[in-house]
Amino acid sequence: MKAIEVKNLTFSYDRKVNAVDNISFTVEKGEVFGFLGPSGAGKSTTIKLLTRLLMPQVDRVFILGQDMAKADHKFMRKIGISFENDVLYPALTGYENLYFHAKLYGINKQEIKDVMKTLDIWDARDKLASQYSKGMKTRLVLARALVTRPEILFLDEPTSGMDPDIAAYVRKVLKDLNKQGTTMFVTTHDMHEAEQLCDRIAFFNSGKIVDIDTPESYKKRYGESRILFKVDDAIIAVDRKNKEELLRLIEHDQWSSIHSREATLEEIFIKVVGRGLKDGE
Ligand SMILES: Nc1ncnc2c1ncn2[C@@H]1O[C@H](COP(=O)(O)OP(=O)(O)OP(=O)(O)O)[C@@H](O)[C@H]1O
Ligand SMILES: [Mg+2]
Structure with a gap:
């Protein structure tokens, strides 16, 4: 069974331009699969479609063999979702944000404590979420995704807004989770992040997958x-x-x-896609 199977996924916000344009790919169990692409490429839209925060117009997404068109609440516990600009409850503390979410899935308090400690936000547990810094918010959102101990994690720009040392620490936490068997789907516009985390990377631009390969193989082929x-x-x-x-x-x-x-992934991205990963290139 594949962890993720996507066939001809297409979505348009305005029914004129496709934000996600006929993409197909599979992710194996235990794999870290990355979408690397510039701002506006459609990365967040793809994650929303995969996890049903948006309903695709054409419906062919299977996660752990489950047709996502028919996924219920119980199945959703197997999936952890962490968004770049996620909605936290600003008037609740960090701890309460997690408690509220954990309650939905019958998770106990010890698990909340463990995950907050792992992500180094336990000391800030009584602060309001609105008072968290950007990097702390990202970690709180990640903690919320991890607290159900999901089989698959969907991570949209997982280290966005973090200081480099905290970002490196969070990547290590993610790598450790992957070693324990968690499958991951990660979006990023950071080539270093893609290279450090991902087993395979899809070069993604204007709603389309341009190529899929391992970082080493990209370098052999194009670098x-x-x-x-x-x-x-x-x-x-x-x-x-x-x-x-x-x-x-x-x-x-x-x-x-x-x-x-050696050529960097960004140089290879420019060669293959015809544009860079940052704005204005
Ligand atoms: N709610 C929305 N309504 C209309 N258009 C949208 C909406 N959300 C995104 N879009 C458009 O869809 C396209 C893809 O956006 P998306 O947020 O998926 O890109 P992204 O790759 O995640 O970018 P970033 O790196 O900046 O997060 C963009 O052209 C964007 O303007
Ligand atoms: Mg995005």
């Missing part, structure tokens, strides 16, 4: 390693195959250091 010359304060990157330019720079003898570097 040309480069030689970097530091000349005064500038870095000049030269394709390894461009011997003429390499020799010219070496003979010129004005460089202070030379390094070789």
Whole structure:
């Protein structure tokens, strides 16, 4: 049985442009599968469709073999959802937000404590959710997704707004969960996050999947390693195959250091998709 099976999923908000345009993919159990794409690509819309926060116009989503068109409350416990701009109850404390959610699924208080400790927000449990910082809110939303111990986690930009060290810590928590068997579907526009977390990555743009592969295989297929010359304060990157330019720079003898570097996922994304992962590229 596949963890996730999606066939020809399509959705339009205005019935003119498709925000998600005929996508199909499968995710194996235990896999971390990523959607990497720029702002407005349709990543959040895809997660909403998969988890039924939006109803697709064409209906072919199976999760753990369950046809999502017929999923009930009991089945939904198997799924954890964490959204970038999720709705917390601002007038409730962090703890109360989790308690309210846990109650719905019959989860005990010890589990709430465990998950808040794991995500390092236990000390802030009595603060109102409205007083949480952005990174703390993201962790509280993640805690809410984890508290039911789901088989599959849907994570929309899971480290958005976090300081780099907290983001790295949250990725470690997610990796540990994956080692224990949790399947994950992750969206991000952060190539480092995609590379660190994901077994396979879909390059996603304008509602379409452009390619699906492992990070290593993308690099083998598209990545040309480069030689970097530091000349005064500038870095000049030269394709390894461009011997003429390499020799010219070496003979010129004005460089202070030379390094070789693999192509980044972002460079490969630009090559394959024709645009970058950040606005305006
Ligand atoms: N509620 C809505 N009503 C109308 N259009 C919407 C709505 N939500 C999203 N869209 C549009 O659908 C497209 C995809 O948006 P979506 O939020 O899924 O992108 P995203 O990849 O998650 O972007 P980001 O990285 O900024 O979160 C965009 O053009 C967006 O303007
Ligand atoms: Mg989004």
